[in-house]
Amino acid sequence: MKPSNTTPGSPLPSNKKPLLQVKDLSVKFRTEEGMFFAVEHISFDLEEQKTLAIVGESGSGKSVTSLAIMQLLAENGKITSGEIFIDDEDILKLSQRQVQHSILGKKISMIFQEPMTALNPILKVGEQIMETIIEHQGASRKEAYAIALDTLKQVGIPSPEQRIKQYPHELSGGMRQRVMIAMGLVTKPKIMIADEPTTALDVTIEAQILNLLENLKETYKTAILFVTHDLNVVADIADDVIVMYCGEIIEKGPVADIFETPRHPYTIGLLATMPSLDNDNDILPTIRGVVPNITKRPTGCYFHPRCDHAMPQCAQRSPAVFQVGQQAVKCFLYEQDALGVQDGPGVQDGPGAGEVNHG
Amino acid sequence: MTLFKKNSFYDFAYKRFKKNKLAVIGAAVTLLFVVMAIFAPLIAPYEPSEFFFVEGQNVYNKYAPPSDGHLLGTDSLGRDVFSRLIYGARVTMMVALLAVSISTVIGTFIGLITGYFGKLVDAIFMRIVDIVISFPVLFLLISISTIMKPSIWIVIFAIGFVSWTSTARLVRGEVLRVKQLDYIVAANACGSSSLKIILKHILPNILAPIMVQITIGTAQAILMEASLSFLGVGVQQPTPSWGNMLMDAQKLLVLRDMPWIWIPPGIVNLLLVLAIYFVGDGLRDAFDPKQ
Amino acid sequence: MLKYIARRLLLSIPVIIGITILSFIIMKLSPGDPLANFINPSISMEDLEISRQALGLNDPLFVQYFKWIGQVVRGNFGYTYSGNHSISGLILERLPNTIILTLSAFVLSFVLGIPIGVIAAVRKNTRVDYGLTFFSLVGVAIPSFFFGLLVIYFFALVLGLFPSGGMINIRAGYTGYAYFKDVLHHLILPAIVLSLGNIASVSRFTRSNMLDVLKEDYIRTAKAKGLRNKAIVYKHAFRNALIPVVTIFGLSIPFLFSGAYITESIFNWPGMGQLGITAIQNREYGIIMALNLITATLVLLGNLTSDILYAIVDPRIRH
Numbered sequence: 001m002k003p004s005n006t007t008p009g010s011p012l013p014s015n016k017k018p019l020l021q022v023k024d025l026s027v028k029f030r031t032e033e034g035m036f037f038a039v040e041h042i043s044f045d046l047e048e049q050k051t052l053a054i055v056g057e058s059g060s061g062k063s064v065t066s067l068a069i070m071q072l073l074a075e076n077g078k079i080t081s082g083e084i085f086i087d088d089e090d091i092l093k094l095s096q097r098q099v100q101h102s103i104l105g106k107k108i109s110m111i112f113q114e115p116m117t118a119l120n121p122i123l124k125v126g127e128q129i130m131e132t133i134i135e136h137q138g139a140s141r142k143e144a145y146a147i148a149l150d151t152l153k154q155v156g157i158p159s160p161e162q163r164i165k166q167y168p169h170e171l172s173g174g175m176r177q178r179v180m181i182a183m184g185l186v187t188k189p190k191i192m193i194a195d196e197p198t199t200a201l202d203v204t205i206e207a208q209i210l211n212l213l214e215n216l217k218e219t220y221k222t223a224i225l226f227v228t229h230d231l232n233v234v235a236d237i238a239d240d241v242i243v244m245y246c247g248e249i250i251e252k253g254p255v256a257d258i259f260e261t262p263r264h265p266y267t268i269g270l271l272a273t274m275p276s277l278d279n280d281n282d283i284l285p286t287i288r289g290v291v292p293n294i295t296k297r298p299t300g301c302y303f304h305p306r307c308d309h310a311m312p313q314c315a316q317r318s319p320a321v322f323q324v325g326q327q328a329v330k331c332f333l334y335e336q337d338a339l340g341v342q343d344g345p346g347v348q349d350g351p352g353a354g355e356v357n358h359g
Numbered sequence: 360m361t362l363f364k365k366n367s368f369y370d371f372a373y374k375r376f377k378k379n380k381l382a383v384i385g386a387a388v389t390l391l392f393v394v395m396a397i398f399a400p401l402i403a404p405y406e407p408s409e410f411f412f413v414e415g416q417n418v419y420n421k422y423a424p425p426s427d428g429h430l431l432g433t434d435s436l437g438r439d440v441f442s443r444l445i446y447g448a449r450v451t452m453m454v455a456l457l458a459v460s461i462s463t464v465i466g467t468f469i470g471l472i473t474g475y476f477g478k479l480v481d482a483i484f485m486r487i488v489d490i491v492i493s494f495p496v497l498f499l500l501i502s503i504s505t506i507m508k509p510s511i512w513i514v515i516f517a518i519g520f521v522s523w524t525s526t527a528r529l530v531r532g533e534v535l536r537v538k539q540l541d542y543i544v545a546a547n548a549c550g551s552s553s554l555k556i557i558l559k560h561i562l563p564n565i566l567a568p569i570m571v572q573i574t575i576g577t578a579q580a581i582l583m584e585a586s587l588s589f590l591g592v593g594v595q596q597p598t599p600s601w602g603n604m605l606m607d608a609q610k611l612l613v614l615r616d617m618p619w620i621w622i623p624p625g626i627v628n629l630l631l632v633l634a635i636y637f638v639g640d641g642l643r644d645a646f647d648p649k650q
Numbered sequence: 651m652l653k654y655i656a657r658r659l660l661l662s663i664p665v666i667i668g669i670t671i672l673s674f675i676i677m678k679l680s681p682g683d684p685l686a687n688f689i690n691p692s693i694s695m696e697d698l699e700i701s702r703q704a705l706g707l708n709d710p711l712f713v714q715y716f717k718w719i720g721q722v723v724r725g726n727f728g729y730t731y732s733g734n735h736s737i738s739g740l741i742l743e744r745l746p747n748t749i750i751l752t753l754s755a756f757v758l759s760f761v762l763g764i765p766i767g768v769i770a771a772v773r774k775n776t777r778v779d780y781g782l783t784f785f786s787l788v789g790v791a792i793p794s795f796f797f798g799l800l801v802i803y804f805f806a807l808v809l810g811l812f813p814s815g816g817m818i819n820i821r822a823g824y825t826g827y828a829y830f831k832d833v834l835h836h837l838i839l840p841a842i843v844l845s846l847g848n849i850a851s852v853s854r855f856t857r858s859n860m861l862d863v864l865k866e867d868y869i870r871t872a873k874a875k876g877l878r879n880k881a882i883v884y885k886h887a888f889r890n891a892l893i894p895v896v897t898i899f900g901l902s903i904p905f906l907f908s909g910a911y912i913t914e915s916i917f918n919w920p921g922m923g924q925l926g927i928t929a930i931q932n933r934e935y936g937i938i939m940a941l942n943l944i945t946a947t948l949v950l951l952g953n954l955t956s957d958i959l960y961a962i963v964d965p966r967i968r969h
Contacts, residue, residue, distance in 0.1 A: 032374070489662075489668075
């Protein structure tokens with residue numbers, strides 16, 4: 001397989017047509033010091049009933065990517081290039097009104113991180129669910145009420161007849177997130193974006209919510225784009241993974257492969273920092289250095305100042321993307337033996353062991 | 360507000376302020392008025408209380424329309440309106456600045472102790488604030504000005520004493536916010552004295568909103584002084600003030616036929632207050648990284 | 651909700667006591683002997699002392715305060731020095747006129763101020779926004795007496811569209827509907843002058859609230875649901891932005907009463923403000939104090955009402 005210049009094809013060769021296709025998406029942000037790329041050349045496909053996780057630290061561009069798909073970027077953010085296909089239609093070519101009318105809330109919905117602030121404090125939860133149905137399906141209030149009630153049941157809210165009449169602040173965090181999910185589900189969209197939906201919740205509630213999402217995916221045949229910084233969650237829920245660093249996809253592939261044989265030095269480092277049960281080290285390793293600010297990105301490969309395998313060329317130009325097995329990696333280490341030869345830093349042995357600093 | 364290093368915070372604010380055209384224009388106009396007030400004797404063609412006579416006659420040259428000799432004509436007593444206008448800037452600015460100094464000192468002090476100590480101190484002072492703000496400002500001002508013999512100092516004291524409440528509320532709110540910051544909690548835990556924490560840690564952190572409040576307060580003080588003087592309980596004749604220069608316009612004759620007497624002082628008053636508000640808005644936007 | 655209202659009511663008790671104490675202190679500080687007006691050479695010092703005793707002027711201050719309060723709650727504010735008119739009578743005569751004027755200005759402030767603020771916020775950084783924002787700043791910055799004089803000059807004297815002052819055309823002797831129309835005709839200019847500053851502050855406040863709310867997460871959620879702009883702005887943003895606006899219902903009352911002093915004096919509107927101005931000129935401290943006390947109480951009630959309204963419109967407090 002030849003290295004493509006910017007982006008690899010779908011990580012999983014498949015006959016299914018993707019529901020969501022992002023091609024070469026770039027977003028710039030205007031700051032006081034000028035215009036900067038928040039994400040660059042993002043491409044991926046999302047297929048029916050699959051969960052694709054986007055993983056990265058804060059500032060990696062994972063949230064910007066999901067907000068760009070929803071066209072909800074902040075005022076100072078702008079999509080500078082790329083295409084976003086939903087049902088073979090480039091939604092970036094539609095008018096704002098068309099996007100509101102036929103895409104958002106209908107074909108794609110989004111669950112946000114903080115259910116307290118993401119719900120309108122002065123509207124009853126029922127009203128907030130019903131308005132989407134009324135808007136997109138032209139249902140009467142009575143019909144919408146019935147659907148909303150039913151959806152609240154589906155997401156496991158006890159005594160929904162009472163809850164539907166309550167305000168967000170009267171519900172617990174977990175209940176609020178269930179309401180958010182119900183809001184996203186109520187029009188039965190084919191695609192759901194979940195932006196760190198469990199970050200604000202404690203661990204037991206998190207497990208319940210993830211379980212719920214998993215079940216709903218089966219029932220509603222939805223595809224989920226799951227944005228998170230938590231690798232444990234990824235292992236639980238995702239089929240495929242995209243690892244982002246500094247606004248770029250640096251590795252992507254099926255979740256099993258990435259967890260088994262991570263390729264990019266950053267992915268390796270990230271996995272090593274992951275707390276797990278069979279890891280009896282008290283001290284978790286960390287990747288040295290910090291994520292550079294959007295305004296101060298290094299030249300060449302953005303990761304090279306923190307990378308133990310950095311070569312002279314890493315500081316000069318940005319590496320292309322190479323296909324290694326099922327995985328696509330944006331790293332010069334895989335330039336020569338892009339196909340199959342596992343010469344890169346492994347996780348169990350080889351140079352990968354020196355990848356992380358303990359402490 | 361996140362914890363910027365102090366200098367970079369003010370540098371950023373300055374940069375943002377410079378980009379705001381209206382604020383820069385406002386600052387320039389304000390500066391112009393300050394210069395006018397300081398150098399009034401050099402700019403004004405006559406003394407503000409100098410009486411003029413009709414040429415060759417022993418009669419005051421009252422209500423003379425604008426001419427070469429009197430750019431803006433003369434008023435009801437035959438004084439040069441233009442000169443009074445320029446000296447009026449002095450009076451207006453002095454009253455406003457001194458009054459704001461008083462209200463800022465009182466307001467900041469009360470805001471700091473109520474915000475910092477909370478509990479009973481807070482409850483008592485906040486009720487006092489409630490009492491004071493229940494009286495319409497002008498009512499209190501009028502009461503104070505009528506009790507005491509009207510003079511420029513009474514006006515300054517009255518405005519200062521009446522308008523500290525908004526500063527106190529603002530500072531209190533800011534202190535409550537800043538108190539939550541980690542390093543102040545830490546300073547507290549380390550047993551630093553209250554006075555030290557207030558002066559070294561809290562005050563520098565809330566300086567920006569106080570500066571905005573001082574600016575807005577100055578504009579409001581100018582308006583209060585003008586209203587009081589217009590009603591006859593502020594700055595008294597013969598001292599010129601932009602407010603008392605408009606008193607004559609309550610006469611129908613002056614209002615209808617002699618616009619040179621009342622329009623210029625009204626316009627300069629509006630211009631200065633507007634300019635200061637532009638500066639205040641500019642400062643607020645510059646200090647608030649959210650915008 | 652009931653608990654919240656009860657708490658607010660309880661908190662206002664010390665405030666109202668404070669208001670009366672402050673009024674009393676100001677009154678006691680006013681120069682001159684209340685009996686000075688009655689002094690005539692034929693009354694001996696002994697007789698004067700007897701009347702002082704009778705009036706309670708020799709009592710300790712707090713006894714005087716309680717006696718005074720006792721009278722005040724019965725609506726008795728004493729008599730004027732000159733002419734010996736009942737102060738309550740004078741005020742009652744003028745209170746309705748002031749209420750007509752301030753209430754009209756109050757309604758105007760919000761009916762105009764809120765939409766102006768919303769439009770400016772929705773059209774942020776456009777010419778419409780700049781224009782409205784500039785207008786609001788001018789409204790806040792212009793001395794109200796100067797604006798009043800300008801309005802009289804142009805609309806009454808130059809254009810002759812409205813009367814230059816007063817509340818009714820006395821000579822015409824209107825009754826019924828004609829009377830109402832006449833009052834309305836006289837009311838328009840002073841109501842506009844009185845409300846201008848308030849329109850400006852309400853619109854500035856509404857604009858900045860609206861801008862804050864439009865940045866909230868739940869607005870992003872509403873957009874993500876594919877709602878129309880209209881629903882996002884009016885159903886989700888506007889209603890949230892309106893809640894804090896309720897608090898300035900209360901705050902605008904003292905502002906309007908202050909303004910009434912000036913507006914009434916410029917327009918010869920026969921209200922409490924004009925009475926106050928006359929009282930200042932004649933050094934009628936009794937009237938000034940009574941006006942102070944009455945308006946302070948009205949302001950307090952206004953604040954209380956807006957706090958309760960706040961609780962009604964905000965479900966987070968309601969529960």
